[in-house]
Amino acid sequence: MDLLNNLGVGFQTAMSLQNLLYAFFGAVLGTLIGVLPGLGLVATIAMLLPSIYTLDATPALIMLAGIYYGAQYGGSTTAILINVPGESSSIVTAIDGYQMARSGRAGPALAAAGLGSFFAGCVGTIIIAIFAPPLTELAFKFGSAEYFSLMVLGLVGAVVLASGSLIKAIAMIVLGLLLGQVNTDVITGTARFSFDIPELTNGIGFVVIAMGLFGFGEIIANLGQPEEHHEVFTREVKGLWPTKEDFKEAWPSVVRGTALGSILGVLPGGGALLASFASYTLEKKVVRNPRVPFGKGAIQGVAGPESANNAGAQTSFIPMLTLGIPPNAVMALMVGAMTIKGIQPGPQVMTSNPELFWGLIASMWIGNLMLIVLNLPLIGIWIRLLTVPYRFLFPAIVVFCCIGTYSLNNNSFDVYLAAAFALLGYVFCKLSCEPAPLLLGFILGPMMEENLRRALLLARGDWSTFLTRPLSAGLLIAAALMIFVVMLPSIKNKRQEAFQEEA
Amino acid sequence: MKIKSQRDFWSGLMFLVVGVAFAWGSTEYAFGTSARPGPGYFPFGLGILLALLGSLLLFKALTLESEGGDPIGHIAWRPLLIIVLAIAVFGAALPRLGLACTLPLLVILSALAGDEFHWRDVLISSVVLTVGSWALFILGLKLTIPLWPTYITG
Numbered sequence: 001m002d003l004l005n006n007l008g009v010g011f012q013t014a015m016s017l018q019n020l021l022y023a024f025f026g027a028v029l030g031t032l033i034g035v036l037p038g039l040g041l042v043a044t045i046a047m048l049l050p051s052i053y054t055l056d057a058t059p060a061l062i063m064l065a066g067i068y069y070g071a072q073y074g075g076s077t078t079a080i081l082i083n084v085p086g087e088s089s090s091i092v093t094a095i096d097g098y099q100m101a102r103s104g105r106a107g108p109a110l111a112a113a114g115l116g117s118f119f120a121g122c123v124g125t126i127i128i129a130i131f132a133p134p135l136t137e138l139a140f141k142f143g144s145a146e147y148f149s150l151m152v153l154g155l156v157g158a159v160v161l162a163s164g165s166l167i168k169a170i171a172m173i174v175l176g177l178l179l180g181q182v183n184t185d186v187i188t189g190t191a192r193f194s195f196d197i198p199e200l201t202n203g204i205g206f207v208v209i210a211m212g213l214f215g216f217g218e219i220i221a222n223l224g225q226p227e228e229h230h231e232v233f234t235r236e237v238k239g240l241w242p243t244k245e246d247f248k249e250a251w252p253s254v255v256r257g258t259a260l261g262s263i264l265g266v267l268p269g270g271g272a273l274l275a276s277f278a279s280y281t282l283e284k285k286v287v288r289n290p291r292v293p294f295g296k297g298a299i300q301g302v303a304g305p306e307s308a309n310n311a312g313a314q315t316s317f318i319p320m321l322t323l324g325i326p327p328n329a330v331m332a333l334m335v336g337a338m339t340i341k342g343i344q345p346g347p348q349v350m351t352s353n354p355e356l357f358w359g360l361i362a363s364m365w366i367g368n369l370m371l372i373v374l375n376l377p378l379i380g381i382w383i384r385l386l387t388v389p390y391r392f393l394f395p396a397i398v399v400f401c402c403i404g405t406y407s408l409n410n411n412s413f414d415v416y417l418a419a420a421f422a423l424l425g426y427v428f429c430k431l432s433c434e435p436a437p438l439l440l441g442f443i444l445g446p447m448m449e450e451n452l453r454r455a456l457l458l459a460r461g462d463w464s465t466f467l468t469r470p471l472s473a474g475l476l477i478a479a480a481l482m483i484f485v486v487m488l489p490s491i492k493n494k495r496q497e498a499f500q501e502e503a
Numbered sequence: 504m505k506i507k508s509q510r511d512f513w514s515g516l517m518f519l520v521v522g523v524a525f526a527w528g529s530t531e532y533a534f535g536t537s538a539r540p541g542p543g544y545f546p547f548g549l550g551i552l553l554a555l556l557g558s559l560l561l562f563k564a565l566t567l568e569s570e571g572g573d574p575i576g577h578i579a580w581r582p583l584l585i586i587v588l589a590i591a592v593f594g595a596a597l598p599r600l601g602l603a604c605t606l607p608l609l610v611i612l613s614a615l616a617g618d619e620f621h622w623r624d625v626l627i628s629s630v631v632l633t634v635g636s637w638a639l640f641i642l643g644l645k646l647t648i649p650l651w652p653t654y655i656t657g
Contacts, residue, residue, distance in 0.1 A: 054644050165511075167563070171518045171556040178525050178549050185542035190532055192542055193525070220586050223616050224579025391617045392628060398586065398613045399606060399632050402593045407646045415594030419587050426583050430575050431514040449545040461538030 007129055010358030014366055019059050023363045026063035027370045030070020034090075035078055035382045039397060040218050041071045042436070045333045046210035047397075049340065050404040057341035058356045062363040064337055068330050069121065069313050069364065072272055073371045076113040076306050077382055080106060089272035089309040092280040096294060096301030108242040109302050112250045114376050116307035120258040121368030124314025127262050128321070128361050132350065135322040139347035144455035145465050149475035151448045154325040156479040157267060159437050160486045169437045172428075176438035179204060180445020187453065199413040206336045206442060208405055212418040213435040214329075215401040217425020219394050224426075246299050249291065253283055253304035261311030266318050267327070275312030276305035314364060321357060322347055325444070329436040332443040508569035515560030518553050526550025585616035601649040602641070606633040 013019060033044045045064055052060035075090035080097035093113065100109040142150065159169035182193040183203035194200035242250065260282060261275035283294070283304040290298045316327045324345035326332040335345045343353060350357045375382070405418045428435050459465035467473045506512045526547050535541025589612040596605045610629035614620055640646045 050646075051644055167556055167560055168511075168514060171514075171553060171560070174549055174553040174556060175518065175521065178521070178546060178553060181525070181529075181546040181549070185532075188533070188542050190542040192532055192546065193528055216586060216590065220579065220582045220616075223582035223586075223618075391614065391619055392624065394617065395610045395613050395625075395628050396632055398589065399609060399636060402590060402609060403602075403636055403640055403646075403648070406594070406597055407640070407648060410647060412594040412598060415597075416591060419590040419594070422590060423583070423587050426579075427517075430578065431510050431517070433514050452545060453540045456537055456540055461536055463537065 002133070003129060006133075006354070006358050007362060009354055010129075010360075010362030013058060013355040013359030014062070014362035019062050019359065019363060020366070022055075022059040022063040023066050023367045024370055026066020027070040027367050027374060029063075030067035030072075031074035031077075031371065031374060031382065032070075032385070033067070034071035034074020034076075035385050036388065036393060039393065040214055041068065042210060042329050042333065042439075043215035043218055043397070043401070044071075045330060046207055046215060047400050047404050049207045049210075049333065049337060050407045052337060052340065057338070057343055057353070058359050060337060060341060061334065061356065061360050062367075064334055065317070065360060065364060066367045069310060069367060070371055072306075072310050072313050073114065073117055073375050074382070076117070076302075077110065077375070077379065078386060080109045080113065080302070081383060082386060089276045089313075090306075092276050092305045093302055095280070096296070096298050099295065099297035100299065100302065103297055105297065108246045108299065109297075110379060111242050111376060112246065112254075112299050112303040113306040114372055116250065116254040116257065116303045117310040118368055118372045119254050120261060120307040120311035121314060121371075122365060123258050124262060124265070124311045125361060125365040125368070127315055128318055128364075129358075131266075132318055132322050132357075132361075135318065136347040136350050139323050142347075142471070143469070144451040144458065145469050145472040146475065148448060148451040148455055149466055149472040149479075150323065151325060151444050151451070153475045153479040153482075154319070154323075154327065155437070155440060155444065156482055158327060158440050160482045164432065164434050166483075166486060168431075168433050172433055172435070172437040173441035176441025176443075177445040177448065179209070179438070180442045181449070183446065186446075186450060197413075199409075199411065203446075204417065204442075205408055205414060206333075206439070207408055208414050208418045209421055209442060210329075210333060210336075210439060211401045211405055212421020213425040213428070213438070215397060216418065216422030217429060217435065219397060220422065220426045221429045222390065223394065242299070245291070250299050250303035253287070253300040254307045256282060256286065257304035257307030258311045261308030262315045264308070265312035265315030265327075272309040272313040272316070273328075276309040279304040279308035310368075317360075317364075320345070321349065321360070324349075324447075326440060329439050332439050335443055506564060506572070507567060508564045508573040509575050510573045511560050511564035511569070513575065515557045515562075515564055518557030518560060520557070522550045522553030522555070522557055524550070526554065582616040586613055589613040589616070598649060599653055601651040601653070602637060603633060603650055604652060606636060 014023065029044070033039045033041060045067055048064070072089060075085055076093045076097065079085040079090040079094035080101050083094050083098040085091045085094050097109045097113065100106065155173050159166060159173065180203070182200055184191045184201050191201040257279040260279050264275045264278055280301060283300045287300050290300060292298045294301050316331060319325050319327050320331040320334055324335065324347070326335045338345045343349060343356070401418070402415060405414045406412065408414050425435060455465055456463070466476060529543040529546035529550060532543035533541035534543045534547060589609055592612060593605055593609045596608060607629040610632055611625055614625045614628065637650065641648060641650060
């Protein structure tokens with residue numbers, strides 16, 4: 001049994017004291033940022049990237065992964081207790097979760113979310129372990145043309161499944177690809193778009209972009225809005241354990257949510273956010289006569305989406321780990337983190353760094369276990385954190401982001417550049433242009449160019465190579481189909497509807 | 504001609520200008536041929552693509568009606584300018600003044616961007632954050648960040 005052997009290697013790696021510590025640290029930190037409204041996931045991971053220079057690759061990635069799924073747990077806590085989703089993937093949880101809290105059933109809501117997430121996390125881990133190796137094999141058959149087409153598909157998928165205007169999202173990808181062109185050309189050694197600034201010849205650091213757009217940009221946007229005061233149900237969280245009826249109603253939703261989330265997580269552009277929206281829609285369709293109607297505190301509306309977003313968060317690791325293609329902004333940062341540690345992301349990671357690969361997978365299961373222990377009994381502590389006013393929080397974020405950017409190269413230039421991206425981030429926010437596709441494009445840009453140029457070189461300049469090679473053609477056709485389908489008027493309206501679900 | 508969606512109009516214009524700028528800039532580098540693409544090949548194509556997408560947005564903004572004109576809304580000048588300025592000041596000051604002086608400056612400056620400003624809270628924040636950062640980044644992670652001003656350490 002290869003699978004068992006591999007998981008054995010993984011658990012051995014993940015159970016080392018150091019890795020356990022980092023998984024724990026990641027999970028705690030993830031819960032924390034999930035709980036604190038106004039501190040985003042991408043910003044936090046970007047903030048931590050400079051610190052992983054001093055770590056080994058395995059603990060570093062274990063920690064970052066812990067933050068990602070930890071935030072899914074934490075985000076649901078705030079969604080339920082104060083109707084403020086800590087992370088965007090908890091938006092739908094707030095609909096029924098908050099109503100449950102208002103009718104004094106905050107405990108069962110939190111428990112359903114936590115237990116559902118744990119179940120989904122376990123299933124997600126197993127799915128990764130089963131499906132990653134065959135996908136990796138497939139990826140080894142890819143040539144440059146196939147890789148290029150795969151990246152096109154990945155980028156297109158990332159935007160058609162996201163919310164907002166399609167043209168803007170594609171334009172943001174292209175802008176990201178172009179920003180990735182500020183570098184020294186690998187083939188000829190020509191410095192491009194550097195304006196004779198030596199720092200720019202090495203390219204713009206992706207940490208700088210992520211911190212500027214997500215870290216600082218978020219702060220400016222948050223401060224631009226009047227401070228909201230929320231009702232916090234702190235004293236009413238008692239009787240955490242759900243009743244028998246709760247269990248009976250919630251578990252089918254958990255299973256459905258997990259299945260749906262696992263599938264959607266693998267798709268490019270999928271992951272936690274899409275999974276939770278889709279699951280809520282599914283629950284509303286499937287559960288015909290809920291004891292409590294949806295929107296009024298139905299436990300299915302909490303259990304389903306929460307399981308789905310955790311499952312999606314787990315399985316979105318699959319394309320990143322096997323193909324080196326990030327399906328969302330967080331995975332893009334993970335790819336960046338691997339590059340920082342000198343690991344070329346792609347199918348070879350599984351064979352060249354088996355401890356990293358399987359250790360990361362095993363640590364997800366362990367991390368999920370830690371999270372359930374961490375979240376349910378300690379809920380009181382997390383709730384108290386909710387009362388930290390933003391005026392204490394944002395200067396701290398500014399400080400960490402500033403030190404982080406400076407320490408990248410011990411150079412003030414990166415700090416100035418981050419300030420410029422902060423400005424740009426606010427412009428994007430005002431023009432409702434999502435910054436996540438830009439980051440994906442930026443990460444994939446250099447790889448895409450290299451594969452494009454190599455494919456053209458091999459085909460002697462014949463562009464039709466992308467369509468005559470069957471695998472490559474299939475991927476491109478899939479990408480074209482995706483755009484076509486989303487453009488259909490009926491789907492277009494559905495898509496908008498799905499994302500505006502009482503948000 | 505009336506702008507029917509403010510957000511689409513300005514983002515379209517932005518993409519158009521940036522796309523043209525990149526395409527124009529990439530003419531400085533060897534374009535090569537399709538058989539041997541040069542360093543200017545990929546960025547030129549991307550620049551044109553971005554400009555096209557921008558034009559499409561502009562066209563949409565001028566022809567398709569949108570709800571209420573999709574206005575940009577009020578711009579939060581104060582947080583925007585103060586935060587950007589604070590970051591830039593940090594960049595300029597850190598190599599000269601060191602962490603111990605720069606961080607309080609950064610905290611006080613950025614706190615001005617918020618709605619409420621209480622001296623007591625801000626001072627507490629700056630002390631806690633400065634000591635915390637010193638412990639975390641210099642003691643813990645051993646980053647080579649200057650702690651004191653250069654005129655003291657020489």
